[in-house]
Amino acid sequence: MNKIDKVEQRKTPYLSAYRKYLKGQNIEFDVPGHHQGGIRTDFDKIFTHIVYKNDVNCPRGMDNIMHPTGCIKEAQELFAKACGADYCKFLVNGSTSGNLVMLTSALKAHDKILLPRNVHKSVINGLILSGASPVFVMPEIDPSTEIVNQITYKEWKKIIDNNLDAKAIFVINPTYFGAVANLKKITEYAHSKNMIVLVDEAHGSHFYFSNKCPSSAMACGADMATLSIHKTGGSLTQSSVLLIKGTRVSRYDVVKSFNMITTTSPSSILLASLDAARKYLVFKGSEAIFNAIKCAKEAKERIDKIPGFKPHSKDYFTKQGIYDFDETKLVIEIDKLTINGFEVYKILKDKYHIQIELAETYVLLCLFTVGTKHKDIDALVNALTKISNKYYDQEVTYQDHHYMKDFPPSCMRPRSAYHGPLKIVKLAKAEGYVSKEMIMIYPPGIPLIIPGERFTKELINELQYYKKIRCNILSDWEGSNEVSVVEKSNIDCGKSIEKKVE
Ligand SMILES: Cc1ncc(COP(=O)(O)O)c(C=O)c1O
Known part of the structure; x- marks a missing residue:
């Protein structure tokens, strides 16, 4: 950790200026046009009127994000x-x-x-x-x-x-x-x-x-x-x-x-939250993060006893040659369940009101943070126990669903493919074409293919698998069974296009 001047760090310059602005009886002829809540909308049903009241842009006294002084x-x-x-x-x-x-x-x-x-x-x-x-x-x-x-x-x-x-x-x-x-x-x-x-x-x-x-x-x-x-x-x-x-x-x-x-219109609420979070982290972060790690360790120990779930933390990763591990993250492997990780994710939310960070076919990810409440570990452990009771089966063996052992081969700079001439093809017929778009599961938002990479049979199978199990797939082309590719790139590898783009 870094040595810092604690006296100086007690200040919150943006929050102070913000508070001062809000205290003034301001008559507004600027943006945002709701003028600190001059209208009533259904938004108030969730937030009362407080968000409108405090939502300003960059009025006099609150500086400008483009050229801050x-x-x-x-x-x-x-x-x-x-x-x-x-x-x-x-x-x-x-x-x-x-x-x-x-x-x-x-x-x-x-x-x-x-x-x-x-x-x-x-x-x-x-x-x-x-x-x-x-x-x-x-x-x-x-x-x-x-x-x-x-x-x-x-x-x-x-x-x-x-x-x-x-x-x-x-x-x-x-x-x-x-x-x-x-x-x-x-x-x-x-x-x-x-x-x-x-x-x-x-x-x-x-x-x-x-x-x-x-x-x-x-x-x-x-x-x-x-x-x-x-x-x-x-x-x-x-x-x-x-x-x-x-x-x-x-x-x-x-x-x-x-x-x-x-x-040019940054939200004052977001900027203020950064100023406040910095002060909080400087003075209370260490204790809160210690608590988050403690909760993650306790959850790991308890989940370890539930058939069907194998929680992993630092020792698991370092044994695989990973240099270090962030112990606020709890990776839970799915083991011998009759359902996959995506299904566990849905059940946790729909049945038990537990929102975890993400799921993949054989893994769940839970985050333990400065905001984690110790009592919530019970809810997670209870829900996983019930899921285990219903879906654990010792006889289950998993088939490797992965058709793709590597990411697709790259043929062009991403920028060249992005600017290349467009052709829309059926996903099933895309093999050999160079992609113009990114396609990914979200979260985590890591693209399975990016502009400039070539569609392979393995990738097409992989995407079809994710479609079948109804994953949240993000792409730029909105038609669900088609993809956007660089025209003729299945023939000339897109080299002629590459030359034209700076
Ligand atoms: C590795 C990584 N980088 C960057 C981002 C983007 O961060 P943000 O959501 O703050 O825009 C994400 C978001 O999930 C991420 O996982």
Whole structure:
């Protein structure tokens, strides 16, 4: 954890300015047009009138996110200091926008970047916007849970050595399921080869505020990181931060990208929640995160006794060669149930009112965070016990449903495929074509195919399997049995298109 000035960290500059503005008897002729609740709508049935009353944009005294000189600047500076960064930008469109800013500020068209293939869709969009050339690395897949894991230091070193002309590397710290790489060593090696280190820390905000967690990106010396404070740090949904350290990426380029991607109407409620969460995490985070880990461990012990569920935590992952693990995450393997993980997910919500983070065919993911209540462990354990009583069958053996042993082959830069001529084909007939779109299960939002990759028979079978079991599939083409591909790309591999696109 980082050494910080606790007196300074007691301040909440944005919240204070906000409170002051709301206390004034303001007569409004600005946006938002509801004018602090001048209308009554059905929205009030959920929130009374309080949200309208407090929803302002950037009135006088509350600074401007595009060019902050007042309370937003001060609040961002406090956040940067709390995290050991040199500079911070508040984000109101999640780490989605943080990833876009990182990729577009650090890379230009055709710059090479090394990155794991299990990145979030926003990273692929960052490649499209920047025009960068990705070199994808395939992390190991755990055969029991089918979770896509981390890339080890040894593998990173090899990839870096094989691509010395790369401008940057991109690391996920931690993965959605909590696996952590040896980021410090990876960063040092990448820096020794003049590469920029960008980190997706969407699931690791809490790493900055507890010594029970793996090291944070800033502590490891990374150049930029994006953190979804809303995911594990206690701020409101969408509110995130971008952290910057050192000068490998020009501040001017960061600000330029940020101003291109960010709304000119940021929600004051989201910004205030970031200022409040930072103070909370500095003073109470360590204890709350300790409690979250304690709850996760207790839940693991109790779930371990329920037939049909195998909870895994740090020891399971480190035995597989994963460097470290975020113990606020509880990965539960489905074992000998007559239903799959997606079905358990639905039953937990529909029957027991328990919303877990996500499910895959053979795995469930529960998050333990600063907001977790100890008593809720009972509800989870009870529900899983009842599901076990109904669906556990010792005779069940699972068939490997995975048709796809690897991600599809890449043939074009994502940007070239994105701009390539459109053809719509039936999914069943798509083999050989280069995709124009991303297709993924959400959550976790890791694309099964991205623009520039070629449809394979295995991928088509995989997608048909997910359709059959009614997963939440996201794609850009809205027709359900068709996909969007680059015209004629089954013949010429799309090379003619590649040449035309910058
Ligand atoms: C690894 C990863 N990166 C980035 C994001 C995007 O974060 P946000 O929801 O804050 O936009 C997610 C979202 O789930 C994610 O899992």
